[in-house]
Amino acid sequence: MADNKRQSILCPNCRKLISRNESRCPYCNTANPGSWWKNNFMTRILHSSDSAGQLMRTIIYVNIGMYVFSLLLNPVSFGFSANPLSILSPADRSLLLLGATGTFPIDRLHRWWTLISANYLHGGIIHILFNMIAFSQIAPLVLREYGTYRMFIIYTLGGIIGYFISYLAGITFTIGASAAVCSLIGASLYYGKSRGGAYGRAIYRQIGGWAVGIFLFGLIVPGINNWGHGGGIFAGIALGFLLGYQERKKEIYFYKVLSGVCVVLTFAVLFWAVASSIYYRLLIL
DSSP states (O other): OHHHHHTEEEOTTTOOEEETTOSBOTTTOOBSTTOHHIIIIIIIIITOSOOHHHHHHHHHHHHHHHHHHHHHTSTTTOOOOSSGGGTTOOOHHHHHHHTOBSHIIIIITOOTTHHHHGGGOOSSHHHHHHHHHHHHHHHHHHHHHHOHHHHHHHHHHHHHHHHHHHHHTTOOSBOOTHHHHHHHHHHHHHHHHHHOHHHHHHHHHHHHHHHHHHHHHHHHSTTOOHHHHHHHHHHHHHHHHHHOOTTTOOOOHHHHHHHHHHHHHHHHHHHHHHHHHHHHHHHHO
């Protein structure tokens, strides 16, 4: 009996109890479910005990942590400003070191990785508060209708695409989680329109209000990256269509792997941004 237990595992995809020696999971058809890679990477990282709420909190905490670090990186430069959006604003040099994106960082410094890091940087206390409030309002819907894995894929790839579009539009220097948040808005708009019915129409109207509000905000307030916002919404709609949502398509193994790649890539880029900024700051001193 003990030997049989040692030969049994949970499928890294569907979490059903199967034999370690199965060439394919009899429940979800995942190939080689007993392989070391899938059971270590998939089970311990992608199938961790974190709930959807913990994922949301982690994203918020990382944004806050990067914002605080950007202030501490050059503490003599930040302060209060006549522009409310610039209150407690980090120095441009700090933001550049930590991975602000745009035509200057990419064309002059060849820092393509900033398309990821810029999504976790903010230019002031009002800036980060607005983005995190918007994220906390919209993310639960995307988590519920798309699932944890697809939500993080949409957030990460949507932010990258949004900032890439703003780069193509010639935006010189830009930061903020708004491109990624707008990708969640785009995915929600696609879900509401595609699902239809009373619930789908209600979602479409509610999220449409966010989209209109962000558009008007960008027209009124100077310095807003409307290309990043629009690119993020476009990316979210496209990703929502390509990935599908829970009612139409269950999460598959590929989504879990892609989500894991997004997690590893994001933390690798942010670690590099922090480590290299400390190095250059010490070099300057």
